[in-house]
Amino acid sequence: MTEPLLSVDNLRTYFSTEEGIVRAVDGISFDLAPGERRGVVGESGSGKSVTAMSIMGLIEPPAGEIVTGEILFRGQNLLSLGEDEMQDIRGGQIAMIFQDPMTALNPVYTVGDQLVETIVLHQDVSKTEAREIAIQALDDVQIPNAKEKLFDYPHQFSGGMRQRVMIAMGLSCNPELLIADEPTTALDVTTQAQIMDLMLQLADDRGTAVLLITHDLGVVAGFCDTVQVMYAGGIVEAGTADDIFYNPQHPYTWGLLGSMARLDAVQQDRLHSIAGTPPSVIDLPPGCRFRPRCAFATDICGRILPQLREAGNEGQTVACHHADEMDLKTLAVDSSDRIVKQDEVVS
Amino acid sequence: MSDTVEEVQVDPSQLPDDIIMRVNHLVKEFPISKGVFFKKQVGAVQAVSDISFEIREGETLGLVGESGCGKSTTARTVLRLLEPTAGDVYFRSKERGVVNVATADRRVLNDIREEIQIVFQDPYASLNPRMTVASIIAEPMTVHDEGNKQSRLDRVKELLKVVGLSPEHANRYPHEFSGGQRQRIGIARALALRPTFMVLDEPVSALDVSIQAQVLNLLDDLQEEFGLTYLFIAHDLSVVRHISDRVAVMYLGKMVELADRDALYDRPMHPYTHALLSAVPIPDPTIEHQRERILLEGDIPHPSNPPSGCRFHTRCPVAQEGKCDVDEPEFRELEPDHWVACHFPEIKQVVV
Numbered sequence: 173m174t175e176p177l178l179s180v181d182n183l184r185t186y187f188s189t190e191e192g193i194v195r196a197v198d199g200i201s202f203d204l205a206p207g208e209r210r211g212v213v214g215e216s217g218s219g220k221s222v223t224a225m226s227i228m229g230l231i232e233p234p235a236g237e238i239v240t241g242e243i244l245f246r247g248q249n250l251l252s253l254g255e256d257e258m259q260d261i262r263g264g265q266i267a268m269i270f271q272d273p274m275t276a277l278n279p280v281y282t283v284g285d286q287l288v289e290t291i292v293l294h295q296d297v298s299k300t301e302a303r304e305i306a307i308q309a310l311d312d313v314q315i316p317n318a319k320e321k322l323f324d325y326p327h328q329f330s331g332g333m334r335q336r337v338m339i340a341m342g343l344s345c346n347p348e349l350l351i352a353d354e355p356t357t358a359l360d361v362t363t364q365a366q367i368m369d370l371m372l373q374l375a376d377d378r379g380t381a382v383l384l385i386t387h388d389l390g391v392v393a394g395f396c397d398t399v400q401v402m403y404a405g406g407i408v409e410a411g412t413a414d415d416i417f418y419n420p421q422h423p424y425t426w427g428l429l430g431s432m433a434r435l436d437a438v439q440q441d442r443l444h445s446i447a448g449t450p451p452s453v454i455d456l457p458p459g460c461r462f463r464p465r466c467a468f469a470t471d472i473c474g475r476i477l478p479q480l481r482e483a484g485n486e487g488q489t490v491a492c493h494h495a496d497e498m499d500l501k502t503l504a505v506d507s508s509d510r511i512v513k514q515d516e517v518v519s
Numbered sequence: 520m521s522d523t524v525e526e527v528q529v530d531p532s533q534l535p536d537d538i539i540m541r542v543n544h545l546v547k548e549f550p551i552s553k554g555v556f557f558k559k560q561v562g563a564v565q566a567v568s569d570i571s572f573e574i575r576e577g578e579t580l581g582l583v584g585e586s587g588c589g590k591s592t593t594a595r596t597v598l599r600l601l602e603p604t605a606g607d608v609y610f611r612s613k614e615r616g617v618v619n620v621a622t623a624d625r626r627v628l629n630d631i632r633e634e635i636q637i638v639f640q641d642p643y644a645s646l647n648p649r650m651t652v653a654s655i656i657a658e659p660m661t662v663h664d665e666g667n668k669q670s671r672l673d674r675v676k677e678l679l680k681v682v683g684l685s686p687e688h689a690n691r692y693p694h695e696f697s698g699g700q701r702q703r704i705g706i707a708r709a710l711a712l713r714p715t716f717m718v719l720d721e722p723v724s725a726l727d728v729s730i731q732a733q734v735l736n737l738l739d740d741l742q743e744e745f746g747l748t749y750l751f752i753a754h755d756l757s758v759v760r761h762i763s764d765r766v767a768v769m770y771l772g773k774m775v776e777l778a779d780r781d782a783l784y785d786r787p788m789h790p791y792t793h794a795l796l797s798a799v800p801i802p803d804p805t806i807e808h809q810r811e812r813i814l815l816e817g818d819i820p821h822p823s824n825p826p827s828g829c830r831f832h833t834r835c836p837v838a839q840e841g842k843c844d845v846d847e848p849e850f851r852e853l854e855p856d857h858w859v860a861c862h863f864p865e866i867k868q869v870v871v
């Protein structure tokens with residue numbers, strides 16, 4: 173096997189709040205190979221964005237803190253680097269695209285200024301050369317009249333165009349890893365198709381590894397080679413896209429896929445749904461975090477937190493005590509989701 | 520032409536038995552004004568531009584389109600939360616017979632509003648954080664002067680049970696609930712006056728997938744239980760396919776296609792519908808890698824200055840010069856119950 177580009181080992185990122193300690197990411201490990209496109213999926217609060225922020229070194233103490241873990245990027249532990257060294261990597265070898273392109277761009281500088289700033293910071297070039305690179309970068313993301321658009325301000329671009337600018341900025345320094353945090357969530361579906369198509373093309377051409385964070389399993393299906401499913405701060409299942417979509421082993425993954433309305437099929441009258449709501453990550457119950465919503469939970473699930481282990485296809489890993497023994501198809505659609513239990517209300 | 524809406528229905532205020540609402544040539548413009556002290560109107564955004572459609576008793580009509588297409592404005596104008604610029608909205612009221620909502624006076628409107636309700640997208644913004652759940656749900660009854668304090672409280676408890684919450688939740692505040700639970704509270708409030716017609720404006724868009732499914736199932740159950748008619752507005756075409764009986768597609772203030780659900784998804788005819796459907800990702804890697812996307816060029820034009828002729832011609836892959844940029848296509852019934860506004864309609868399989 174090739175040396176992983178990125179290797180996250182037992183990462184725990186906690187935030188202290190007045191209500192208690194929020195364990196946003198609680199002991200996750202995964203590897204990313206060069207050129208691999210990996211989807212990180214999960215619902216809000218599952219820890220996907222905090223995972224990205226931790227890798228980028230954007231967790232600011234004292235509010236948040238990486239408690240344990242290692243993040244190895246090409247063998248180097250990012251957590252041991254100082255702020256100066258981290259700044260070289262951020263935007264250079266690792267780039268990030270955010271959900272909302274309007275807030276990610278500075279409204280009082282032209283798009284050209286912001287692009288040139290990034291390029292001069294990370295590459296040994298003059299301003300004139302940087303401008304040439306910037307024009308090329310805008311060209312690559314198919315922005316028409318790149319030369320003139322350099323002098324425009326972010327508000328003069330539409331949402332889709334702004335996200336193209338963000339991608340241009342992210343890729344202008346030829347990073348080895350691109351972290352895209354819900355890059356198309358704020359966009360309309362036809363624009364989303366344009367942007368995902370563009371990202372796929374660019375990542376393919378340049379061999380950039382991508383960590384795509386999203387709640388949309390459809391986007392993952394078209395873009396990613398591998399997928400990890402997160403729930404309440406932990407990874408519950410990981411494998412190739414085919415493993416996850418065609419042979420899910422964790423009841424949560426199965427439920428998530430079943431509860432999606434699909435464009436290509438009309439489901440039976442009711443959608444499969446997972447009863448209850450995700451737990452608050454402040455007072456996590458011992459044992460499996462999915463237990464309160466799981467139809468297969470037994471005694472052991474309340475006591476011991478399951479670790480990822482191989483189940484299903486080769487290389488597929490699942491954090492479930494009962495992986496391989498459950499028949500997930502018996503999770504029939506029922507009406508129990510109609511009722512919200514009294515104790516589920518967040519207090 | 521003989522197959523336009525107006526000529527088939529001679530008198531638009533006469534609603535056939537199975538029709539609960541008819542929207543006729545509805546227009547909603549928002550003025551654009553300039554100047555600090557002396558405001559002068561310099562133009563108008565045509566958010567909804569002459570659309571006509573009917574809603575059948577007991578059905579769910581899905582209204583889809585991308586941001587800025589006018590779907591939410593349509594919903595609000597139909598309820599007269601916004602004043603229509605022109606057009607009529609005929610509604611079959613249980614109390615008052617057929618009423619034109621667009622021109623009704625305050626008293627009539629007040630009566631009708633018991634029968635038409637709306638659920639909003641954002642369950643965080645649509646519930647007053649200082650009111651208890653009980654007073655939120657009872658508010659429509661208070662406003663419409665229904666029952667006394669005790670009977671209202673009984674109804675609140677009953678409604679909480681109907682939407683799957685527990686009567687003990689009545690004295691809590693919205694912040695104690697999660698997004699999905701709040702949306703249930705919004706639905707309970709909408710049901711308080713026993714409406715017959717509900718506008719659902721992106722009711723699940725702010726929710727996580729597993730919670731979306733719960734709320735969609737609940738809406739399904741309620742429709743069956745109370746015989747409700749839904750106008751369901753959403754941008755998520757997968758959700759709309761699941762819940763709707765018929766689906767209408769809007770683009771830049773115009774309705775471009777309207778058909779039975781299966782006809783629209785299996786045999787779409789308008790090039791915009793083709794592009795829209797082909798862009799929606801399907802959670803299945805094999806299908807996704809095989810599907811062909813119809814990628815549209817550029818962005819949606821601004822509605823203050825819509826393109827001439829067919830509004831979609833600037834981005835349309837099949838537009839023909841001299842025709843599409845000049846003549847506005849009529850909204851025609853090309854197959855039974857399948858309406859399309861296009862000069863060159865073509866049935867195309869784009870979903871799988």
